[in-house]
Amino acid sequence: QVQLVESGGGLVQPGGSLRLSCAASGRTVSSYVMAWFRQAPGKEREFVATISRSGSSTAYADSVKGRFTISRDNAKNTVYLQMNGLKPEDTAVYYCTADPSANYYYTSSDIWGQGTQVTVSS
Numbered sequence: 001q002v003q004l005v006e007s008g009g010g011l012v013q014p015g016g017s018l019r020l021s022c023a024a025s026g027r028t029v030s031s032y033v034m035a036w037f038r039q040a041p042g043k044e045r046e047f048v049a050t051i052s053r054s055g056s057s058t059a060y061a062d063s064v065k066g067r068f069t070i071s072r073d074n075a076k077n078t079v080y081l082q083m084n085g086l087k088p089e090d091t092a093v094y095y096c097t098a099d100p101s102a103n104y105y106y107t108s109s110d111i112w113g114q115g116t117q118v119t120v121s122s
Contacts, residue, residue, distance in 0.1 A: 005022070005023045007023070014086060015086065020083065029074060029098070033102040034098055036079075039093050067086075069081070079096060087120060
């Protein structure tokens, strides 16, 4: 089974940018449809973005569409989330997840990373 480790979180001012990385080990990430979720304090975990195995298809939550970009480098066994135009409401712990069964977009999985904190504040 693949293991996932997120990195790249931090404190950023509104309007700023961050790039999150999700490094996979144990199995090649190209075997999985990948996704990013986030969880803000006191809220349920919510979907952010998903990407197909080849990287040719992506989908986003309406709240991040046009600001965030998910990508993957299967040769580096890594998935990314480029976040631009960050807003205070983007503050959350961001999690990477791997779905071994989906065809194109994430459906469900019990494979999760430990998360990385993103805080957007002036």
